[in-house]
Amino acid sequence: MKMSELLQRAVDQKLLRALDAQFAMMVASDQQPAVMLAAALLSHDAGEGHVCIPLTRLTPGFCFAGRQPELAEQLFALAAIEGEWREVLLASDAVSEHDGATPLKLIGERLYLNRMWRNEQSVARFFGEENRAISLDETRIISVLNQLFEPAAETDWQKVAAVVALTRRISVISGGPGTGKTTTVAKLLAALVQLSDTQPLRIQLAAPTGKAAARLTESLGSALRRLPLDDAQKAALANDACTLHRLLGVQPNSQRLRYHAGNPLHLDVLVVDEASMVDLPMMAKLIAALPAHARIIFLGDRDQLASVEAGAVLGDICHYVTDGYLPERSAELSRLTGYSLPSGSGNKAGALRAGLCLLQKSYRFDSQSGIGQLAFAINASDVPQARAVFAKGFGDITKQTLREAEDYALMIAGVVEGYRPYLELIGAHAEPAAVLEAFARYQLLCALRDGPFGVSGLNTRIEQALLQKRLIERPQQAASRWYNGRPIMISRNDSSLGLFNGDIGIALDKGEGLRVWFPMPDGTIKSVQPSRLPAHDTAWAMTVHKSQGSEFDHAALVLPNQYTAVVTRELVYTAITRARHKLSLYADDRVLEKAIVTRTERRSGLMESFR
Numbered sequence: 001m002k003m004s005e006l007l008q009r010a011v012d013q014k015l016l017r018a019l020d021a022q023f024a025m026m027v028a029s030d031q032q033p034a035v036m037l038a039a040a041l042l043s044h045d046a047g048e049g050h051v052c053i054p055l056t057r058l059t060p061g062f063c064f065a066g067r068q069p070e071l072a073e074q075l076f077a078l079a080a081i082e083g084e085w086r087e088v089l090l091a092s093d094a095v096s097e098h099d100g101a102t103p104l105k106l107i108g109e110r111l112y113l114n115r116m117w118r119n120e121q122s123v124a125r126f127f128g129e130e131n132r133a134i135s136l137d138e139t140r141i142i143s144v145l146n147q148l149f150e151p152a153a154e155t156d157w158q159k160v161a162a163v164v165a166l167t168r169r170i171s172v173i174s175g176g177p178g179t180g181k182t183t184t185v186a187k188l189l190a191a192l193v194q195l196s197d198t199q200p201l202r203i204q205l206a207a208p209t210g211k212a213a214a215r216l217t218e219s220l221g222s223a224l225r226r227l228p229l230d231d232a233q234k235a236a237l238a239n240d241a242c243t244l245h246r247l248l249g250v251q252p253n254s255q256r257l258r259y260h261a262g263n264p265l266h267l268d269v270l271v272v273d274e275a276s277m278v279d280l281p282m283m284a285k286l287i288a289a290l291p292a293h294a295r296i297i298f299l300g301d302r303d304q305l306a307s308v309e310a311g312a313v314l315g316d317i318c319h320y321v322t323d324g325y326l327p328e329r330s331a332e333l334s335r336l337t338g339y340s341l342p343s344g345s346g347n348k349a350g351a352l353r354a355g356l357c358l359l360q361k362s363y364r365f366d367s368q369s370g371i372g373q374l375a376f377a378i379n380a381s382d383v384p385q386a387r388a389v390f391a392k393g394f395g396d397i398t399k400q401t402l403r404e405a406e407d408y409a410l411m412i413a414g415v416v417e418g419y420r421p422y423l424e425l426i427g428a429h430a431e432p433a434a435v436l437e438a439f440a441r442y443q444l445l446c447a448l449r450d451g452p453f454g455v456s457g458l459n460t461r462i463e464q465a466l467l468q469k470r471l472i473e474r475p476q477q478a479a480s481r482w483y484n485g486r487p488i489m490i491s492r493n494d495s496s497l498g499l500f501n502g503d504i505g506i507a508l509d510k511g512e513g514l515r516v517w518f519p520m521p522d523g524t525i526k527s528v529q530p531s532r533l534p535a536h537d538t539a540w541a542m543t544v545h546k547s548q549g550s551e552f553d554h555a556a557l558v559l560p561n562q563y564t565a566v567v568t569r570e571l572v573y574t575a576i577t578r579a580r581h582k583l584s585l586y587a588d589d590r591v592l593e594k595a596i597v598t599r600t601e602r603r604s605g606l607m608e609s610f611r
């Protein structure tokens with residue numbers, strides 16, 4: 001049996017993607033079975049979001065996550081590794097260590113796809129060596145900041161974060177929901193405008209999704225309105241956020257971007273919100289397009305789920321946030337903020353650490369908030385604490401067991417009630433704007449795509465229940481999936497229509513037949529004929545991944561009744577922090593508790609690339 005045939009068998013058994021086997025066959029021939037196998041496993045891991053594969057994982061035990069151990073043994077027997085993987089790989093033309101445009105790179109003990117390695121290198125260089133200090137007149141900084149931040153007896157970390165970002169070209173402000181990231185950045189921008197002596201600063205706001213961009217526009221706008229600024233300063237700061245795709249100039253039907261290292265963006269300050277959703281390739285494109293003089297400020301929550309695509313850039317970078325600042329930097333921050341900031345330990349990643357700040361105090365969730373306390377317990381992987389939160393009976397969280405068929409029926413009934421106000425508005429022929437707003441108040445979230453606990457099964461069951469309750473009507477043609485009130489989510493970008501992955505629209509008949517109505521980033525509403533839409537799914541249920549960057553007054557989370565590896569601490573934390581005022585959790589305790597102690601692993605070399 002040849003390696004290519006065995007890999008094909010793994011594809012047939014859905015252990016590998018066809019793409020993984022094709023890539024492996026392109027990289028190596030059957031005469032180099034070990035290299036072919038390593039390439040297939042690397043490509044497979046890249047598809048799962050890992051940036052590289054450590055050589056220690058090239059063993060039958062790790063192969064296919066322990067599923068099909070016999071096939072894994074056969075593959076490794078055929079690869080017939082004698083000696084070290086290093087030597088076997090480096091003997092191939094397809095692998096190189098340092099320079100060289102080979103498809104695979106072996107860097108230390110990690111094997112990379114060449115493109116991923118280059119991305120990781122450029123991101124590490126950017127946040128490390130390229131993060132230069134920006135010198136400003138200290139007396140002026142102190143005076144401007146003192147107008148924007150109230151004096152406080154305890155260290156005001158928002159003020160520290162603002163100073164961190166004022167004095168470094170690249171900064172990262174991480175914090176959970178309601179810790180004041182937007183408030184801080186509003187004050188930071190106000191300070192920048194006041195400290196700028198030259199022409200008006202060109203400030204741009206961006207986020208990975210349209211939803212997140214719209215939210216940033218709104219929340220930053222309202223934070224800015226509360227600041228003591230004159231009209232000219234307010235005008236300089238009145239900007240709409242756009243998506244990163246739009247910022248970089250993604251062109252329809254083309255891989256090429258309008259803005260890149262050869263044609264940098266026209267801006268002086270860039271604020272990127274929801275940075276946890278920015279994957280490694282997107283981060284590499286973004287920093288390449290940034291002009292050398294421009295500042296960039298990333299806002300995000302390091303504890304949230306990583307991007308769908310490869311890498312966990314924010315998480316890897318923020319790993320260093322708890323190490324504190326080097327002595328010189330903490331002395332500078334102490335001088336400028338007026339707080340005494342102790343320096344941290346060691347000097348690894350000093351340049352990176354100088355640009356980081358963590359906000360921990362939530363102004364949204366007080367001690368009466370079960371959501372806030374549950375988020376805290378989950379983030380600490382503290383199962384007894386999470387149990388205690390449920391036992392206290394907070395008014396803003398409910399938990400319902402989800403094990404038997406009756407539990408499932410009860411859950412569906414709860415979801416129907418959640419969507420009832422929205423459906424009643426449709427019944428009352430409300431305007432699209434009001435309907436869209438109502439839909440955004442409640443959302444069912446789930447971990448999986450398929451099966452009864454995934455998007456597809458839940459959508460079907462919810463539609464059946466809504467039909468039964470006469471809250472929706474059957475589609476006019478049996479084969480059609482369209483009915484008045486059907487919510488959908490776009491799953492493929494269509495820049496000519498201005499619709500992007502994750503955008504939500506509602507099908508409504510306003511007298512011209514059913515059209516799908518979407519809120520646009522500029523606050524307007526646009527309708528599109530169903531037949532013109534790019535790929536989309538029904539959106540009664542959506543995955544937690546897709547909900548990142550959105551918030552709902554009331555969020556409901558359904559976990560599968562059997563544990564599966566995607567249900568991790570980060571997933572549950574991300575889901576529950578989508579809820580502003582109310583959370584309904586439908587889960588089996590064993591599944592929930594296993595999730596709380598299971599971390600999402602994203603293999604990369606970024607953390608160790610910082611010197």
Ligand SMILES: Nc1ncnc2c1ncn2[C@@H]1O[C@H](COP(=O)(O)OP(=O)(O)OP(=O)(O)O)[C@@H](O)[C@H]1O
Nearest residue numbers: 158175176177178179180181182183184219363364
């Ligand atoms: N220092 C503060 N003192 C009092 N209230 C504050 C402070 N900072 C923020 N807030 C309030 O807390 C709420 C959340 O703040 P903000 O929107 O800035 O947080 P965020 O981290 O950006 O939240 P999100 O998770 O929604 O992105 C707002 O109502 C804001 O006015």
